[in-house]
Amino acid sequence: MGQVVQIGETRDANARLKPILDLVAEDMAGVNRIILDKAISDVELIPRLAHHLIDSGGKRLRPMLTIASAKLVGAKGDGPIRMAAAVEFMHTATLLHDDVVDESDIRRGKKTARILWGNQASVLVGDFLLGQAFRMMVDVGSLPGLKILSHAAAVIAEGEVMQLAAAKNMATTEDAYLAIINAKTAALFSAAAEVSPALIDRPAEEQAALKSYGRNLGIAFQLIDDALDYAGDSERLGKSVGDDFREGKITLPVILAFRRGSDADRDFWRRALVEGESDDGNLAHAISLIRRHGTIDATLERARTYGAMAKDALAIFPDSVPRRALLDVVDFCVSRAH
């Protein structure tokens, strides 16, 4: 895939993650200890399958948001650490189920759990991790925190069903797409950022600000993810360019290329995504249409707008190390290459 559109600024992306990494390092060690502890089960298959994903080098962006926002609002103790671990478990459970639903073979450069242990085990271990996530939250004992995360759990699943219903449906509009990524991705970012102020009952405007930060960051994150699926570098991404194409997922680069294109283009998109003619030749043609209509740039532009909204949401907080770290996360997300 040498002639894909390259997304710029990738060199800077990782530097933008350093401030939050430094800020949360000590607490994330605690999060990681809890994650290892709660993935334990006498049922041997559970830790084996769970560790496959846990150890596979995800960035743990969501729990980092919980820890960093705790620091922003002054939430101390191990409440945020345990909520952060629960957030990561919810995310891991979602990934396991997603890979089953999407029939994915590769995640983070490794074979997916469903390829190694089967769809059945992936569904059930996902359920186990979700159960463990709720147990951890209950142990923290904050009803406002539980409310935020249990709501997110239902909304995420709703978003996944919406996505399933929209698959192979060329009538999907940009609005419908936004509703999907809002639910399937942004709901957890939002909950992860909002839960820490809720634990210590901070004023409603701080909670609302962090909720809005997380929501807009999550949308930006997913927009970039969907752009990378047509413009990324497979090796660095640890996932294959064209996955969404082969699965018939209707993402923004496609929605815009379909709308901006000719009748012949629209016929092509229908054949490729609805009827499943998604071989490499057609993927190359899809990428050429996406380039011609500049829909990667348009997607990135939307991502930058949501990123700006995420940053503005934090404007009510005075300048501080945690605030700067959270602002840098936005820049990381809109300029990331992996």
Add this chain to the structure above:
Amino acid sequence: MGQVVQIGETRDANARLKPILDLVAEDMAGVNRIILDKAISDVELIPRLAHHLIDSGGKRLRPMLTIASAKLVGAKGDGPIRMAAAVEFMHTATLLHDDVVDESDIRRGKKTARILWGNQASVLVGDFLLGQAFRMMVDVGSLPGLKILSHAAAVIAEGEVMQLAAAKNMATTEDAYLAIINAKTAALFSAAAEVSPALIDRPAEEQAALKSYGRNLGIAFQLIDDALDYAGDSERLGKSVGDDFREGKITLPVILAFRRGSDADRDFWRRALVEGESDDGNLAHAISLIRRHGTIDATLERARTYGAMAKDALAIFPDSVPRRALLDVVDFCVSRAH
């Protein structure tokens, strides 16, 4: 399947359910209203798929236990009603995922959701219902109640993974089988019965008694279920005799027939359950071996023992209408035909 072993006392079974049905009728109307209300979503596929299962005429035994135990210990208000609805949602979510994992075609006499809407939608709507269950529990606001049910959620999934790992494994012992049904079935019966006293902070011995009642009742229930899979009447059960056989599930009637049989019998069981030679001729032979070794009777005998333990667990409570209704549920479970 004319020559299957008939399980006795089936005529009386439904009469034994009448006392609890009368006791909980009014509150169960409330439970059913909440169930309908919480299965709503703007994502059209969700209520459609959820209702397929919700409307299919399950007995709602688990939420009835929550309501009846609330009456036993004097827990009033809508807390038990909402927890009961959450219990039923947890159960429904488990059924959706189970049917995917077991590749089942029929449930309660109807095509399964996965046959009608696919495995993907079944996994995701199950996740949605589990999320909604947690939201309902959080709304009740009882941390002890949340603790009991979130623990059950993790244990149920653990039990399902254990069952998956034990499938087609003739080395499975009666102990391993008991550990599986304890987790996958009895954990929810137990939580359903225990949660009401926890809501109003009743003395530990009452909570422990109802927990023990639920656990032993759940084990008895599953033992009977597994016996019916080789001895039931398909039409009345709404499920096919031989499902467990075809799925290679190692249940007690098989464990005992394997152990009590000859070397030739054991070869047969390995061919049938491990290698999957599970055609109708082999099912008939399996049933004949089960009859010869009396393993349905042995399974029923175990079920009666667990049923007796469930009844004894309630001995600390003075005689009352709710107590008598809960005792009759035990008799229903060990003598039920559907």
